[in-house]
Amino acid sequence: MKLKVLIQREFLERVRNKTYIFTTLIGLLVILGLSFLPTFKDMIQSSNQNNIVILAQSEEIAKFLNEQLQDKLPNGEREMIFKAVTVNASEWADKKKTLMEDLIAGRNSVLVEVSPPDAPNGVIWHAKKIDMGGVSSKVQGALQQLAVQQRTQASGLSSSELAAIFAPMDFQTRAEGLKAATAEQQTQNMMLVYFLLFMLYFSLIVYGMYVANGVIEEKSSRVIEMMIATVKPTTMMAAKIIGIGAVGLTQYFIWIAAGIGLLSLKGEGLSLMPGMSFKLAAVDPMYLIYFGIFFVLGFLIYAAMYAGIGATVSRAEDTNQAVSPMTFLIVIGFMLAMYSLFNPDNPWIVALSYFPFFTPMVLFSRIVLTPVPPLSIMLGILDMLVSISILIWLAGKLYRTGVLMYGKVSLKDIVKLIRTS
Amino acid sequence: MSLVVNSVSKSFGTNCVVDSLDLTIARGEVFGFLGPNGAGKTTTMRMILDIIKPDRGQITWLGEPVSLETAHKFGYLPEERGLYPKMLVADQLRFFARLRGLSKAEAEKQIDYWGKRFQLGELLKKKASELSKGNQQKVQFILAILHKPELLILDEPFSGLDPVNVELLKEAFKDIANEGKTIIFSSHRMEHVEELCDDMCIINHGKLIAKGSVETVKGLTGRKIIRLSMLGSLEFLKDFPIKHFDQGRNGFKVADRAIGDVEFDLPRGVDPQAILQAALEHGQVKRFEIGSPTLNEVFITLVGGGA
Numbered sequence: 001m002k003l004k005v006l007i008q009r010e011f012l013e014r015v016r017n018k019t020y021i022f023t024t025l026i027g028l029l030v031i032l033g034l035s036f037l038p039t040f041k042d043m044i045q046s047s048n049q050n051n052i053v054i055l056a057q058s059e060e061i062a063k064f065l066n067e068q069l070q071d072k073l074p075n076g077e078r079e080m081i082f083k084a085v086t087v088n089a090s091e092w093a094d095k096k097k098t099l100m101e102d103l104i105a106g107r108n109s110v111l112v113e114v115s116p117p118d119a120p121n122g123v124i125w126h127a128k129k130i131d132m133g134g135v136s137s138k139v140q141g142a143l144q145q146l147a148v149q150q151r152t153q154a155s156g157l158s159s160s161e162l163a164a165i166f167a168p169m170d171f172q173t174r175a176e177g178l179k180a181a182t183a184e185q186q187t188q189n190m191m192l193v194y195f196l197l198f199m200l201y202f203s204l205i206v207y208g209m210y211v212a213n214g215v216i217e218e219k220s221s222r223v224i225e226m227m228i229a230t231v232k233p234t235t236m237m238a239a240k241i242i243g244i245g246a247v248g249l250t251q252y253f254i255w256i257a258a259g260i261g262l263l264s265l266k267g268e269g270l271s272l273m274p275g276m277s278f279k280l281a282a283v284d285p286m287y288l289i290y291f292g293i294f295f296v297l298g299f300l301i302y303a304a305m306y307a308g309i310g311a312t313v314s315r316a317e318d319t320n321q322a323v324s325p326m327t328f329l330i331v332i333g334f335m336l337a338m339y340s341l342f343n344p345d346n347p348w349i350v351a352l353s354y355f356p357f358f359t360p361m362v363l364f365s366r367i368v369l370t371p372v373p374p375l376s377i378m379l380g381i382l383d384m385l386v387s388i389s390i391l392i393w394l395a396g397k398l399y400r401t402g403v404l405m406y407g408k409v410s411l412k413d414i415v416k417l418i419r420t421s
Numbered sequence: 422m423s424l425v426v427n428s429v430s431k432s433f434g435t436n437c438v439v440d441s442l443d444l445t446i447a448r449g450e451v452f453g454f455l456g457p458n459g460a461g462k463t464t465t466m467r468m469i470l471d472i473i474k475p476d477r478g479q480i481t482w483l484g485e486p487v488s489l490e491t492a493h494k495f496g497y498l499p500e501e502r503g504l505y506p507k508m509l510v511a512d513q514l515r516f517f518a519r520l521r522g523l524s525k526a527e528a529e530k531q532i533d534y535w536g537k538r539f540q541l542g543e544l545l546k547k548k549a550s551e552l553s554k555g556n557q558q559k560v561q562f563i564l565a566i567l568h569k570p571e572l573l574i575l576d577e578p579f580s581g582l583d584p585v586n587v588e589l590l591k592e593a594f595k596d597i598a599n600e601g602k603t604i605i606f607s608s609h610r611m612e613h614v615e616e617l618c619d620d621m622c623i624i625n626h627g628k629l630i631a632k633g634s635v636e637t638v639k640g641l642t643g644r645k646i647i648r649l650s651m652l653g654s655l656e657f658l659k660d661f662p663i664k665h666f667d668q669g670r671n672g673f674k675v676a677d678r679a680i681g682d683v684e685f686d687l688p689r690g691v692d693p694q695a696i697l698q699a700a701l702e703h704g705q706v707k708r709f710e711i712g713s714p715t716l717n718e719v720f721i722t723l724v725g726g727g728a
Contacts (some may be wrong), residue, residue, distance in 0.1 A: 004517045013508060222503025226564060229470045229497045230520050271675060404472070 002231050003239055010243025015250065027255050035262040042074035049073065050080045050135050051107075053099055055092075056114040059084040061146070070144045080135060083108075088118050103128065112139065121229065140203050186369075190341050192283060193368045196291050197361055199252070201334040204360075205327060206297055207248045207305040212323050215310035215399070224403045233400040237392075240305040246301065287368050290377075297384045298360030301391060302326055308395030311402030312413070329357045337361035344369040355381055356387035423448035423603055424469065424572060429478030430627075431464055440627040441478070446620070449601045453621035453635070457724050461627040462607045463500055466574050469605075470497055482572065485602060493521065496570030500577050500607075502561050506550035510541070510560055513549060514567065519549045521568035528567070535563040539589060555582050566597060568572040573597060575606035579613055591617070611716040615679060625724050639713035642722050645687035646712050647696060653704015661696060662688045687711070 015019055054062040058144045062084030071079040087095045096113065103111050103126060111126040113119075123143060125136050213349055215237075218224045227236060305326050313322045336358055340349045353362040363380045366372050426444040430437065432664040442667050446452045456462050467473045469480055482491045504513055511532060518528035536545050539559045544552055552560065558581060566573060578594070579587050594617060598604055608614055614621060615635055623631040623638065631638045663685050687693055693711050700706050714722070 001522070002520055005516065009508075009516050014507070017507075102477075216507070222499070222501040223505050225467075225472070225501055225503065226497065226517070229492060229495070230489075230498075230517070274699040355609050363545070375433050 003235055003242075006231065006236060006239030007243040007246070010214065010240055011246050014244065014247045020247070020251075024254055027251070028258055031255055031259045031262065035259070048079070049077055050109045051109045052080055052082050052110040052112060052139070053085055053102075054082050054112050054114060054134075055085050055087060055096060055099060055116070057086060057088060059086055061114050061143075062268070063148055064146055065139065065142055068254070069138055071138065080138070092117050100126065110135070114143075177412055189287075189368050192287060193337075193341060193365045196287075197334065197337050197365060200291075200295060200298060200364075201330060203248050203252070203295070204302050204330045207244055207299060208302045208326060208330075209323065210244045211240055211303045211315075212310035212319060213304040214244065214315075215403070216313050216316055216319055219311070219314055219403055220316055228403060233403060234396045237304075237307050237396060237399050240307060241300065245296070245299050245303065264293055264330070267331075289366055290367055292328050293381065294360040294364045297381065297388065300388045301329065301356060301384060304388065304391040304395040308391075308398040308402075311395075311399040312405070314405070326374075333361045334357040337365045340365045341369065356384050359384050423483055424605075425481045426465070426469070427479045427481070429465070429468060429475040429480060431461075431468060431473070431475050438627050439468070439475070442624065442627065442629055444622060444629070444632075446603060446605060448603055449598075450619050451598045451604045451617055452606070453618035454605050454607045454615060454624075455609075455621060455720065456624040460624045462624065463576055464627075465624075466497070466576055466605070466607075469572075469574060470495060493568075494571040496559055496565040496568065496573045498565040498573075498575045498578055502554075502558055504549035504557055504560060504564075507548055508605055509545075510547055510549055510552065511536075511545040514545075514560070514563060514725070517564045518567045523568055531567045532563075535567070538593065539563065555586055558582060559586065559590070562593070566593070569602075571602060573602055573604045573606075575604065577607055577609070579608060579610060611720060615716050623720060623723055631719075635716065636713070637718060639719050642714060642719055644714050644718075644722070645693070646684060646714050647687050647693060648684045648708065648712060649696075649700060649706070650682045650708040650711040651700055651704045651706045653700075657699045657703045658683070658685075658696075660699070661691055 052065075054065065056062070065080075065082045069080050069082075073079050085095065085099065095110075096116070099108070099111050102108050106128075109127065113124040113126070115121055116124060123140075125139070127136070149162070152165075157165075218227060220389040306323060308317070309322050309326070313319055336349065336352055340346070340353070340362050343349060348368070349362060352358050353366055359380050363372070363377070367377060424444070424446040426442055428441045428443055429439055430441055431439040442461075442465060454462055454465070464473070468475050469487060471487050471489055480487045482494075485491060500604075504510075508516070514532045515525075515528055518531060519525070523531065532545070536542070539562075543557065544556055544560075549557060549560065562575075562578065565575065572720070575594075578590060582590065591613075593607075594604070598617075606617075618635055620634055621638055622629055622630075631641050633641075686695075697706070697709050700709065714720075
């Protein structure tokens with residue numbers, strides 16, 4: 001009953017808070033932006049059609065290129081359109097001059113000279129910008145192919161012999177022992193882990209601070225004395241942790257629901273990193289369940305510490321200093337987890353993933369990226385549950401005695417408090 | 422006896438704050454709990470509420486050791502006032518009412534009643550941090566009494582209030598006392614103690630130095646005060662071994678005859694009747710009173726002497 005009333009207060013007071021509403025809305029905007037980013041990117045790319053004029057002595061080359069390079073833009077149009085301009089060697093200079101004027105005026109995007117008089121058997125690419133390996137390298141490749149074809153034909157080989165010579169060899173990559181069978185799936189998993197880890201990191205710090213600030217607010221406003229005359233400090237602490245945890249989950253629920261809603265509406269991927277899109281259907285639901293478990297456990301382990309340490313602080317100015325050990329642990333955990341993205345099997349990573357403060361991030365990352373035996377997962381969870389019980393017990397002691405202590409509390413005092421209470 | 426504090430001691434580190442304190446407070450009594458700053462009043466109150474545990478001794482309410490459960494029947498106004506700064510006043514009242522187990526309807530009824538009685542009106546819809554200190558104190562007083570506690574513990578309830586609000590609070594205080602509730606309160610304003618208390622005690626350095634009814638405590642110093650108003654010269658008083666006497670507020674001269682208005686400690690071994698006799702011989706006596714010193718004087722004598 002009391003716990004319910006307390007949790008209600010913790011929850012409602014925070015959810016009604018302007019900052020909370022604001023960050024939730026910002027989050028929604030970011031999700032909206034991410035989900036529409038691919039569309040914007042396509043729109044921007046679609047305006048990149050290349051009109052390429054091929055100045056040569058025959059039409060063959062432009063025809064070949066038109067057949068060979070059929071790359072499409074996102075809007076379905078051809079990326080490159082080749083237009084042939086045939087000319088003989090004597091008129092070359094005049095024709096080139098008018099075409100160059102067209103190019104400078106923007107009527108064409110590229111002028112390509114094939115075997116011009118000043119560079120027989122060469123190709124000169126004229127464009128108003130330095131092309132960084134995009135269109136020009138595609139054209140170069142195709143022309144190279146054409147040249148090889150012509151040269152081999154000149155050597156008298158049949159087309160079937162040619163095909164045999166140029167047939168690509170079969171080269172496959174298969175990751176053994178990994179969860180993901182293909183490189184694409186592995187990338188998807190890494191992106192998922194990266195994204196969720198970031199969420200976890202963010203929420204541990206933000207909601208941990210919520211807990212610490214909640215305790216300090218009660219202390220510095222002196223309302224704490226009324227409170228502990230009414231409820232047990234442990235009940236208060238539990239209500240605070242549960243209430244704020246629920247506040248965090250509400251925020252994520254809103255964001256995730258919006259994200260899934262948008263994804264299913266568009267039926268496309270969410271662009272988390274440039275050039276890669278994240279597809280919802282590819283996510284194993286088990287990962288989300290594990291994330292839920294580690295989110296809750298991670299929150300509990302850190303929230304207990306934030307509450308206990310918060311109880312020893314009496315002035316809001318001292319908060320940051322007091323909570324810095326927890327922030328360090330979270331940052332180290334996050335960095336280890338980032339490292340584990342690329343080296344999930346590293347023995348150090350494996351060992352540290354069972355260190356309870358790092359487990360939520362590092363073990364989760366390992367679970368998604370490598371096969372972790374169920375027994376080891378259970379071990380990690382059990383390990384966390386034990387640490388959470390110990391930490392809540394310790395924090396409860398600190399809370400009981402700390403909330404009525406004002407003035408500066410040193411680490412030595414904290415140890416003494418835990419011993420004597 | 423409803424509240425019994427039985428040889429309770431409490432130390433913080435090497436600092437002994439409460440030292441073998443014994444108190445018994447009857448049900449329905451209004452008990453003044455006095456002492457200088459740092460005497461251990463707040464610590465004792467916190468121990469009664471089971472906020473902190475005594476090192477030794479026991480505190481019982483109706484025969485049961487005090488705990489958070491018994492504290493449910495208690496109301497408490499701490500000396501360190503505090504409300505949730507960002508929470509609406511009405512919401513805080515609701516919150517505390519619900520914590521003390523009041524139903525929603527009952528909570529609304531009480532909030533409405535006390536809000537009106539303490540003239541809070543629109544302030545109920547404001548954040549606590551927007552209220553003045555005095556108004557916050559009224560809100561906290563309501564928080565302490567919303568659930569109709571059997572035992573009300575008030576730490577300096579009247580400090581920092583303007584005279585109008587002091588009256589408002591005193592009336593509520595008296596009503597609660599008339600309902601037969603037990604009230605323990607501390608104050609440095611002796612006139613409040615004299616006005617409101619049945620029994621009282623004074624503690625200093627965590628030890629009990631005076632206990633009993635207000636009259637008993639006043640008599641404890643053994644001092645008798647003579648208050649004399651007369652028409653005529655006060656010169657005759659020089660024949661008595663009076664240490665120092667105060668010229669009263671109304672001491673003034675009319676024509677060549679002095680109107681004497683004095684107050685002094687009755688010297689030991691002197692019969693007050695002898696003084697009266699002498700006074701009658703030297704002039705016209707308007708008033709002659711043998712009384713106790715004021716509580717204020719007793720407090721200063723007892724505490725100052727013990728320091």
